[in-house]
Amino acid sequence: MGLIVQKYGGTSLANDDLIFSAAKKVINDYIKGNNVIVVVSAQGNLTDRLIYKSKEINKSSSKREIDVLISAGEQISAALMAMAIESLGYPVVSLLGWQAGIKCSSVYGNATISKIDTTRLQKELDKKNIIVVAGFQGINKYGDVTTLGRGGSDTSAIGIASTLNADICKIYTDVDGVYTADPHYVKNAVKLDQISYDEMLSLATSGAKVLNNRAVEIGKKHSVVIEVLSSFSEKPGTIVKESSNMEKRIVSGITKNDNLTLISVFDLEDETDLNFKLFSKLSSKNIDIDSVLQNTLKNGKRDISFTIKNEDRSDCIKIIENYLKSFDSSAKTVVKENITKISTVGAAMAGHPGVLAKIFEALYTSQIDIFSSSSSEIKVTVVVDKKDGEEAVRAIHDVFF
Amino acid sequence: MGLIVQKYGGTSLANDDLIFSAAKKVINDYIKGNNVIVVVSAQGNLTDRLIYKSKEINKSSSKREIDVLISAGEQISAALMAMAIESLGYPVVSLLGWQAGIKCSSVYGNATISKIDTTRLQKELDKKNIIVVAGFQGINKYGDVTTLGRGGSDTSAIGIASTLNADICKIYTDVDGVYTADPHYVKNAVKLDQISYDEMLSLATSGAKVLNNRAVEIGKKHSVVIEVLSSFSEKPGTIVKESSNMEKRIVSGITKNDNLTLISVFDLEDETDLNFKLFSKLSSKNIDIDSVLQNTLKNGKRDISFTIKNEDRSDCIKIIENYLKSFDSSAKTVVKENITKISTVGAAMAGHPGVLAKIFEALYTSQIDIFSSSSSEIKVTVVVDKKDGEEAVRAIHDVFF
Numbered sequence: 001m002g003l004i005v006q007k008y009g010g011t012s013l014a015n016d017d018l019i020f021s022a023a024k025k026v027i028n029d030y031i032k033g034n035n036v037i038v039v040v041s042a043q044g045n046l047t048d049r050l051i052y053k054s055k056e057i058n059k060s061s062s063k064r065e066i067d068v069l070i071s072a073g074e075q076i077s078a079a080l081m082a083m084a085i086e087s088l089g090y091p092v093v094s095l096l097g098w099q100a101g102i103k104c105s106s107v108y109g110n111a112t113i114s115k116i117d118t119t120r121l122q123k124e125l126d127k128k129n130i131i132v133v134a135g136f137q138g139i140n141k142y143g144d145v146t147t148l149g150r151g152g153s154d155t156s157a158i159g160i161a162s163t164l165n166a167d168i169c170k171i172y173t174d175v176d177g178v179y180t181a182d183p184h185y186v187k188n189a190v191k192l193d194q195i196s197y198d199e200m201l202s203l204a205t206s207g208a209k210v211l212n213n214r215a216v217e218i219g220k221k222h223s224v225v226i227e228v229l230s231s232f233s234e235k236p237g238t239i240v241k242e243s244s245n246m247e248k249r250i251v252s253g254i255t256k257n258d259n260l261t262l263i264s265v266f267d268l269e270d271e272t273d274l275n276f277k278l279f280s281k282l283s284s285k286n287i288d289i290d291s292v293l294q295n296t297l298k299n300g301k302r303d304i305s306f307t308i309k310n311e312d313r314s315d316c317i318k319i320i321e322n323y324l325k326s327f328d329s330s331a332k333t334v335v336k337e338n339i340t341k342i343s344t345v346g347a348a349m350a351g352h353p354g355v356l357a358k359i360f361e362a363l364y365t366s367q368i369d370i371f372s373s374s375s376s377e378i379k380v381t382v383v384v385d386k387k388d389g390e391e392a393v394r395a396i397h398d399v400f401f
Numbered sequence: 402m403g404l405i406v407q408k409y410g411g412t413s414l415a416n417d418d419l420i421f422s423a424a425k426k427v428i429n430d431y432i433k434g435n436n437v438i439v440v441v442s443a444q445g446n447l448t449d450r451l452i453y454k455s456k457e458i459n460k461s462s463s464k465r466e467i468d469v470l471i472s473a474g475e476q477i478s479a480a481l482m483a484m485a486i487e488s489l490g491y492p493v494v495s496l497l498g499w500q501a502g503i504k505c506s507s508v509y510g511n512a513t514i515s516k517i518d519t520t521r522l523q524k525e526l527d528k529k530n531i532i533v534v535a536g537f538q539g540i541n542k543y544g545d546v547t548t549l550g551r552g553g554s555d556t557s558a559i560g561i562a563s564t565l566n567a568d569i570c571k572i573y574t575d576v577d578g579v580y581t582a583d584p585h586y587v588k589n590a591v592k593l594d595q596i597s598y599d600e601m602l603s604l605a606t607s608g609a610k611v612l613n614n615r616a617v618e619i620g621k622k623h624s625v626v627i628e629v630l631s632s633f634s635e636k637p638g639t640i641v642k643e644s645s646n647m648e649k650r651i652v653s654g655i656t657k658n659d660n661l662t663l664i665s666v667f668d669l670e671d672e673t674d675l676n677f678k679l680f681s682k683l684s685s686k687n688i689d690i691d692s693v694l695q696n697t698l699k700n701g702k703r704d705i706s707f708t709i710k711n712e713d714r715s716d717c718i719k720i721i722e723n724y725l726k727s728f729d730s731s732a733k734t735v736v737k738e739n740i741t742k743i744s745t746v747g748a749a750m751a752g753h754p755g756v757l758a759k760i761f762e763a764l765y766t767s768q769i770d771i772f773s774s775s776s777s778e779i780k781v782t783v784v785v786d787k788k789d790g791e792e793a794v795r796a797i798h799d800v801f802f
Contacts, residue, residue: 016457050477056417057481058488065487068495069480072473076451079470080458086466094469098499099544120544143500143521274798 002167003125004029007039007135007157011174012231013077014044018085021170022231023084026130029141030090035125037166039135039157040081042073063108067137067147071097074153081132092130095120097137097272098145102156104138106281110149112214113138113156116163124365125164133160150225151212158215162222168235169219169226170229176230177238178203178210178218181254192252192399193236196243199252200226202379206255206343216240242341243347250355251346256389260290260337261313262371264305265320269329270297275304281319289310291341293372305372307341307383339371340389343381344396350377358399366395403568404526405430408536408558408794410442413447413576413632414478417485423573423632424485425783427531430786431491436566440536440558441482445476464509468538468548472498475535475554476503482533495530496521498538501544503557505539511550513615514539514557517564524713526565552613555801556729559616563623570620570627571638572612577631578639579604581719582655586791591802593653594637597644600653600748601627607656615639643793644748651756652747652801657790659689662714663737663772666721670730671698674788676705682720684777688713692742694773702732706773708742708784741790744782751778767796 006029008022014230022038030036041228050070054061082094101117124131135153140146148155154171161169163215181189195203197220204213210228213227218228219240229237275294282289292306308316313335320333349355356373359380363370368391373382382391407430412415423439431437443451451471456689476497483495500792502518525532536554541547549556555572562570579601582590596604598621605614611629620627620641630638670787676695681691683784693707709717714736721734757774760781764771769792774783 019458025611052476053481054484057420058484060488062487063482065480065483065495068483068497069477072476072480075473075476076470079466079473080454081467082466083455083459083462086463087461094466096469096546145497 003035003037004036004162005157005161005166005169007153007170008041008081008172008186008231009153010041010044012045012172013040013081018231019080019084019194023081023088025172025231026085029087030130030318037121037125037131037133037160037164038081039133039153039160040074040077041135041153042070043080046073046076048300057371064144065272067108067145071134071137071147074136078132078134078162085130085132085295090130091128092132093124094132094134096134097156098139100131100133100160102138102159104130104140104146104148106140106142106146107143108146108302111138111140111146113148113159113218114164118163118289121164123161137272149214150166151215154212154215155218158219158224158226162224166224169224171226171228172231173210174230174232175210175226175228175235176235177228178208178253179241180252180401181393182256186254186394186397188401189397192238194241195241195252196377197240197346198243199345200240201252202343202345203255206257206341206345206379206381208253208255211240216250230357249346250348250352251344253345254393254394254396254400255343255345257343258386258389259310260307260339260341260383261310261316262305262307262339262383263320264303264334264336265318265324266303266332266334267301268304268331270300270302278320278323281323282316285319286317287316289385291372291374293374307339310338313337338386339383340386340392341383342389342392343379343382343395344400345379348377349380356380362395362399363392366391367397368392403594404436404438404439404565405557406440406562406565406570407573408554408571409482409573409632410554410575411442411445411687411797413446414441414482417764419632420485424482424489426573426632427610428491429487431531438522438526438532438534438561438567439482440534440554440561440598441475441478442536442554443471444481447474447477450607452647453592465748467547468509468546470471472535472538472546472548475537475764479533479535481631486531488535491531493533494525495533495535496525497535498557499540501532501561503539505545505547507540507541507545507547509547512539512541512547514619517560519564520563522561549614552616555613555616556619559620559625559627559722563619563625567625569627572627573632574611574629574632576629577634577636578629579609579641579654581653581802582586582794585632585655587655587795589802590798593639595640595642596653597748598641599644599779600746601641603744603746604654604656607746607782609656610655612641621743646733650747651749651753652745652765654746655747655794655797655801656744657794658742658744659787659790660711661708661740661742661784662711662717663708663784664717664721664741665704665705665735665737667704667733667735668702669705669732670701671701677722680720682724683717686716686720688717688720689719692773692775692784694775708740711739714738737772739787740784740792741787742782742784743790743797744780745794746780747750748779750781757781760797763796763800764793767792769793769796785796
């Protein structure tokens with residue numbers, strides 16, 4: 001007896017049979033006496049198809065109108081899911097983002113949830129209605145529909161779960177949990193029973209697509225117990241929660257992030273604010289920089305390297321060159337295309353100084369060149385050539401599992 | 402310089418080219434210094450496809466959820482139209498029914514507009530934005546999305562035009578105006594330049610599909626000048642407005658309504674409330690009865706006949722027979738399937754008593770049997786066999802045009 005939030009992604013709702021299979025999981029929790037709120041994504045690749053449609057009309061539509069367009073996808077899913085639950089004989093009501101009280105920031109296409117007004121949700125729960133909420137969408141202060149960015153339905157679900165103090169937020173997806181590495185190319189990858197928010201966060205931001213990282217952050221902040229599990233099986237999944245009661249693993253997972261470019265700026269003159277200015281110029285153009293490495297000063301100059309997405313490459317190079325020209329810098333930019341970032345994540349890594357050495361040894365043994373590397377308390381990142389990516393994950397995985 | 406409301410139906414928005422063609426008509430009015438509000442329907446047959454989708458999941462979905470589902474169709478159109486106008490370089494904003502302040506009754510699937518709160522519309526007009534409104538939808542007192550029934554986008558458009566005192570409401574469709582008869586089978590049918598609300602109303606309720614009858618009623622009540630015109634040409638259409646300044650035509654149009662069943666109840670005992678009870682039983686099951694004829698009393702009994710839609714036939718017969726059984730009536734029910742109702746409409750008909758005779762003569766000359774007939778101030782209705790329908794319209798049309 002409690003409140004359970006469930007969330008289904010697009011592949012879990014791609015056809016009628018899948019919608020019914022999800023509806024039955026909803027009812028299973030409901031008939032045990034729980035209140036159930038279901039958050040749904042758009043079916044299959046509908047969001048992509050709608051975006052394609054918009055590009056046919058206008059290659060540079062305003063993000064406001066794109067949000068109006070694509071939010072129709074979750075609206076359709078919400079209605080169909082409610083219809084399936086109705087046909088199985090249970091009381092249900094669907095709510096769109098604005099009806100579910102999901103208030104968010106005004107960044108069209110990538111809003112964050114600022115508040116959830118639970119008036120309507122609570123009213124429907126009091127009536128013992130199952131509630132289907134259209135995920136990925138909310139309403140901003142102008143009264144406009146805004147979407148929460150890709151993976152935003154996770155955020156909707158975990159946001160609702162946290163605001164209503166749900167007992168658990170079950171994220172149904174097409175994999176049956178969080179693995180130590182991608183089972184598609186790491187044969188002996190192991191499913192984890194539990195993982196901490198910080199580990200999950202490191203995995204999510206490092207390319208594990210199982211859970212949206214912003215959603216994990218909200219979960220962590222409000223201690224929402226999250227379960228990642230498959231909509232295609234009945235097996236338990238992976239529980240994400242506070243790590244206090246877990247045995248801390250040295251390494252919990254290894255992820256790979258492809259299609260990145262490594263940019264290095266060598267011999268940049270050391271004025272106090274040059275790096276800062278460069279990075280703020282890049283971020284003002286929405287270029288996501290990651291894995292920043294900045295060497296210590298040598299002869300009044302220093303080397304900086306970072307990774308960006310391949311698609312940002314030409315913009316990024318242009319910005320850097322214009323910037324360097326602006327003060328007649330003698331620095332040189334070196335671009336390494338198509339690299340892969342391998343992240344090794346583990347909550348207890350900090351207490352085990354041998355991790356970095358083991359990773360380096362594994363890659364050396366496999367004859368894989370490391371272009372750059374960095375480490376934080378719970379993560380070691382190495383950048384390698386894209387062709388070596390899968391082999392590098394396997395080599396590191398073999399050392400720890 | 403004024404306010405123009407335009408409305409585009411689904412066939413006028415079925416593909417990208419058509420959306421752009423409509424967008425250009427919008428901009429044409431805008432660049433002349435007018436404010437422009439565009440109301441859009443769902444593209445092509447999208448509404449039907451969504452309803453088909455819902456039937457796959459649940460044959461008897463609640464109307465509330467069907468409304469959530471199908472209102473996504475107009476949402477998609479509104480966004481795409483806004484994108485097209487954006488790409489042509491004009492300021493535009495799309496609004497869904499609830500954003501445009503369209504408050505309506507709670508009859509899901511067939512709501513009526515109760516009020517339009519113009520706050521948001523006025524705000525966008527003040528900014529000189531073109532406004533695209535998703536037609537066919539509003540919000541009820543529970544904060545739920547409700548649709549206005551088929552043809553409801555006409556109602557949205559004329560409702561907005563009347564509330565904001567628009568100078569004209571242009572209904573763009575796939576015909577270029579209102580004709581004296583359907584040009585598909587009446588070769589010499591003539592397009593009318595003007596028509597009165599009452600005539601239009603009689604034509605609309607009698608099967609002319611060019612304009613929704615509820616929309617015409619709103620137009621009449623608030624004296625909104627309506628123009629019915631083609632989205633595929635630049636020609637002027639038919640103006641619908643108060644008839645005071647028009648020469649009253651004896652006959653303005655002849656319409657045909659197919660797929661009806663004629664039900665006759667012969668020798669019904671004359672208790673004061675029997676007819677009333679029968680009709681209220683039928684209407685409580687949402688069976689639409691029309692063209693009711695009730696003969697005068699003969700030997701304490703009377704005959705009643707009326708038409709219903711073919712699809713309501715078996716329900717209707719069951720209700721009548723149960724009703725007759727309930728008081729051991731000796732009345733007999735006679736069912737005539739697949740009949741056609743021909744309506745001849747004209748504002749000045751009342752002053753010209755020869756109209757009925759002319760119609761009867763035309764049908765007699767063409768050897769068409771009349772099953773029943775009735776007349777009101779501006780309309781004569783005759784019921785004939787479906788196979789004679791088109792010939793009957795041609796015969797009557799030839800007499801008056």
